[in-house]
Amino acid sequence: MRITLSVIKADTGGFVGHTDVHPEMIDVAIERMRVAIGTGLIVDAHVSRCGDDLALIMTHGLGADSPAIHGLAWEVFQATTAVAKRLGLYGAGQDLLSDAFSGNLRGMGPGYAEIDLEERVSEPIVVFLADKTEPGAFNYPLARMFADPFTTAGLVIDPKLHAGFTFEVLDLREHRSIRLSTPEEWYDLLMLIGSPHRFVIKEIRSRALGIVAAATSTTRLSLIAGRYVGKDDPVMAVRCQSGLPAVGEILEPFALPHLVSGWMRGSHAGPLMPVGYADATPSRFDGPPRIVALGFQLHEGRLIGPRDLFADKGFDRSRAVALELADHLRRMGPFEPHRLGLDELEYTTMPELMKRLEPRWSAEREKAEVAAR
Ligand code: F6R
């Protein structure tokens, strides 16, 4: 069966501040999804959230980039924005950058990750939702899942995994993309994706199976809006098992809470803490950045699940390390590398303050003395 999995998310208002989505917004989204299933527009749906981002996980037969599906998501986000406005929630409609929908969500604010697939006999999929970080945050775990044999034992043991994967990487600054295949081009891949602010993994394909194994959302709101409108809290979908990394291999990279950009005001480095759904409510310093993993068995287009995969005790230590790191970094206050480097703050309100100081700068003292002689 051919089916498309669309994971579409937006921050349409926070409860309280930027920490969570109000239950009424979730209810409205669930109701809209129920109607869309009833009319046959979509096959199935699950509504979720991570922090202040609402996520619609949908299956349908219309392919990626479908105007009908993107339009449906847009309508749902308009409806949840209306709830946010009615309740006076914070930043109502924050990610909806335009008043009118123009056929596709590209450049309009919401983020989306989509996979067109031919359903396998059994189709386990993990949907990841993150808050207080940016799309490049997935570079590190994806590289480890699909190319690091110290993480994914199957790369060494399973002939289908042994053939490696092809990574599509976007250059967000130059608006171009490149495909690199591992294991041969592993070093080239790392050279690029080690700079997650600029280079972002968009899609991963299995070389042996010829199928898409993973897709991420890659919207960068600051690059669209030219100003700070929050980080683009990303989502991704990863297919698992039978020649792809196992569910456990896909979760394994999160045993180390790697440092990502985002957190308070989208301007700080912090650990990405894997949490169960109930704990996906970043509050300390608006964080630390968080990620949930929702496991589904996709069957005849139906989303059987989710299983709350990071709720597992196996990630307790990762959470403890994340909190330790959070304490350490927080003590640095406004100093880099806790606060992000200047180029990452380009679209925040900080350059405005720098401008105010502009007329007050004078030549370096030594230079001025030489000139005066
Ligand atoms: C980060 C985020 C929050 C806000 C912060 C300030 O992505 O959304 O950390 O940046 O709460 O928000 P404002 O400027 O709206 O008061």
Ligand code: MG
């Ligand atoms: Mg927000």
Ligand code: MG
């Ligand atoms: Mg958010």
